[in-house]
Amino acid sequence: MTHTDPAPLPAGIPASPPPLVVAGHGTRVNAGASAASVLVDKVRALLPDVRVEAGFVELTPPTIDEALDLVLEDAPAAVVVPLMIGVGGHVRDDIPEAIDASKARHLDATVVYTRHLGSPKPMLDAVHARIASARGDWPAEETDVVMVGRGCTVTDANADHVRLSRVVFETGGYHQVLSAFIQVARPTLPQILHQYYASGSRRIVVMPHFLFTGRLDEWVHQQVDAFRTTHPDAAIRIANVIGPCDELAQVVAQRYKEGALRARTTAGSPAYLTGLLLSGRKVVVVGGGCVARRRVPKLLEAGARVEVVAPELHTSLAALAEAGAFTWHARGYDPSDLDGAWYVLALTDSPDANAAVVADAEARHTFCVRADSADDGSAWTPATGDASGVTVAAITTHDPLRARRIRNRFVELVNEEGL
Known part of the structure; x- marks a missing residue:
């Protein structure tokens, strides 16, 4: 060879x-x-x-x-x-x-x-776009929305639909958003339409939360048409399904x-394990909350030159910043923050902000951990433990609790054997 x-x-x-x-x-x-x-x-x-x-x-x-x-x-x-x-x-x-x-x-x-x-952000964006197209010139704050789900015998699925309606309400600025189901579960679409009408609502958008047109979408139109015939003073507009x-x-x-x-493999985690020697090297942490509170001290122990970018810091991190343990940029993230970084952690509460950090790190060929969606980053953080001069690490696939249990067992074994 x-x-x-x-x-x-x-x-x-x-x-x-x-x-x-x-x-x-x-x-x-x-x-x-x-x-x-x-x-x-x-x-x-x-x-x-x-x-x-x-x-x-x-x-x-x-x-x-x-x-x-x-x-x-x-x-x-x-x-x-x-x-x-x-x-x-x-x-x-x-x-x-x-x-x-x-x-x-x-x-x-x-x-x-x-x-x-x-219901990740792209799906929510599609839902809001369909509602906006249907309501037209109606102000969002004067529009009542019915999120129509399929309905099934699985309680968790119905509960997810109700949860989605709340997310749509809080992110869309509508007057009200209520859940309805087209089959099996209650409340039904006619029941919610009657409830809205009884409360004085006359501007209603019905959002069929289905991927494609089909029998379910047809039933939505039929039920709305039947309600219109007996309530001609109510303006009801039907949004399009999400579509392709x-x-x-x-x-x-x-x-x-x-x-x-x-x-990629049937054995172990898909991550390639290695040890980063970060002493004296710039590491950027975007976000100053609870996750950063756990990660920053470990990075400092490794000797990294840590810079934290966050408008606010967790109390324990604020004390470290005041002591000069790391550099704190008390503001929002800017792509230039990653200049010269060897390692990046995206730890904010905003999926959009974390995605931007990952994309900027990827463009710089810099490994990046993303706390809210590990698979979207280019590095994962293992569960680690120290014992008798040994650091053990466990990394799994989407099971941090299992990783911690394995880490703990490793530490016990090292202590028991005096290795």
């Missing part, structure tokens, strides 16, 4: 990014099926090096296990992203059953099943990236 020959990959590590199977619900409505196809194309554009296929729980071919069979013919691992907003029966039962069916035919394959879409927008594609791509990390 010459120095130009690539080193062989260890067994179990795929040579290329694992393929993605987007697991959707399926629909009898052609427009909904077409929208799903458009979304898959958008995801392909965001992941140009990844094979992206779609499978469906029902109604639309191919099934999820058929789509998995297709990609696993040519790949040792795959990632399945549920194209579902909440944690209903499809996410908990149907999709895992389809995955198991395919894995029974591909015994050596690794299939990583990611979390559902949920860029924001939705971004969330699917992000879920894939989370899963691809775990698909």
